[in-house]
Amino acid sequence: MKLADNYMTEREAFTMMGIEVPTFDQVDLVKTAKVTPTWVHFGGGNLFRGFHSEVAQELVAAGELPAGVIVAETYDDAVIQDVYRRFDNRHLNVTMKADGSLKRELIASVSGSYTFNRDHKADWQTMMNIFAKSSLQLATFSITEKGYNLRQPDGYFTNQVLADLATDPHTTVPGNNMVATAALLLHRFETSATPIAMVSTDNFSQNGDRLRETMQTIAKMWKTNGFVGADFMTWLNQDVTFPLSMIDRITPNPAASVAEALQAIGFADTELIRTPKGTNVAPFANTEEVHYLVIEDNFPNGRPDFTKAGVFLTDRATVNDADAMKVTTSLNPLHTALAIFGSLLNYDSIAEEMKNVDLLKLIQNIGYVEGLPVVTDPGIISPKQFIDEVINKRLPNPYIPDTPQRIATDTSQKLSIRFGETIKAYVADEHRDVNDLVFIPLTLAAWVRYLMAVDDNGQQMALSPDPLLATLLPKVAPLHLGYAGNLHDVVVDILQDEQIFGVDLYEVGLGVRVENDLAQLLSGEGAVACTLHNALAAYGRYDVAEGVVSYG
């Protein structure tokens, strides 16, 4: 069987293979979406395919979303061509359960897919038409942290953004994806002027606020340059909402092991694709069973009843707390620590890393000891239960084919949220001492050590993509194993960069500690494993069997 087979008429054949098929006809969604679109999603990568599209499928089945969801790609044209249109906008979502069994579901909730950038004029116009429709209630985003950037590392607008902001959006098509998004909102204002919710579901704190600020920055510049009036600003401020969200579902890149399992049952569409822009996709997505989506309930033009698909809708403060819990202490910092140390120690599986007692203790100390105490309980999810589930069930699940290399992607964009927020909380609390942080600074030092692109055996190591590599690699170029020169002079520029860490590490009193850790980490072959082991012996406060104990 394959994705393009008619699941309405061949339902039994799919079911016999253990593939669940939709109860609705995708053709109906497509027809409805042409007239009354409801939901657009930007960034049709793996998270969307493993999570949002499944939420949409449940909502369609519940009669809550007759128009399905429309996918728009601003960045990677090949995604639309290779895994959406080529497969009639369908994919297989494979949920990998802790007992090794697979749930396979044919997803047909996508009612259209478009490449929204200036190279695709017809798709551009279609998206403009969709945004003009008063039926459109929301747009969601999963475009990675860097997808929201207007500025280059030095804080100035990128040349593309400068060019976009200097030209009238009514006459010139913008090149930057955020400016293009603002152009959609401008078109909406100038046509239906109906309210809309723009929902970022990317992994960073106050994600909605960042999207709002980005849209407002663009609008202000347009106004300054005389391209829009004050009325557009007023509409943007009053009628467009940017709800906060917390999203959680470990969704690794499509894995060969899952492709093989699908081939074994006779499913044909299993090709693993790496697009020229580096997105790893396939006709299927593979994801975990556990998932949380918490969204601020602020939809000014109405919304489907997301709760029918297990989504939490709540107030802003609760979402913020849930997000801070996940992104700054209880999941993503642990992931990033495993990504950095795992890459240096030559692991290619997160589950395998969890069998290394030192790596396990590392994340226990970062999570339970250093992060959890400064987290506010969101009330809807217990932080302690959440982190227990992450460390004891989710990360060790051998059936989740996740890799430290995937998670190490774009680390420079993530450190300020993953660790910087905890550092700031310690600094802000007069009852806490930032010098009690041991394993967070060690992980930051390990990231600088990682940038040397040499593993713990002294062998060259491929680095995961990161937009700052071009500026960072020349800075660490003098470093080598056994380096005995002036380390401070080499790393000071990096460690004081607030854009990267969220704080100037020297200003908060952690710079020298990170330098000292780095000196140990690069002292020779095996020094990464050894430094971690010694730090745990000296300062580890979490005992695997007994829970938190005092400093050694």
Ligand SMILES: NC(=O)c1ccc[n+]([C@@H]2O[C@H](COP(=O)([O-])OP(=O)(O)OC[C@H]3O[C@@H](n4cnc5c(N)ncnc54)[C@H](O)[C@@H]3O)[C@@H](O)[C@H]2O)c1
């Ligand atoms: N995969 C997960 O486990 C997971 C879980 C929770 C949250 N997230 C969030 O979702 C994001 C996407 O994850 P994914 O697994 O879908 O990744 P992916 O690599 O499968 O897809 C990335 C998507 O972002 C788009 N993109 C990349 N760079 C862009 C840019 N500069 N501008 C605009 N769009 C850009 C790509 O075209 C693609 O659609 C993550 O960065 C994270 O913030 C991921």
Ligand SMILES: O=P(O)(O)OC[C@@H](O)[C@@H](O)[C@H](O)[C@H](O)CO
């Ligand atoms: O997606 P990123 O790049 O922000 O971070 C990598 C992983 O930590 C992340 O994708 C997790 O798998 C996810 O946050 C789990 O919900």
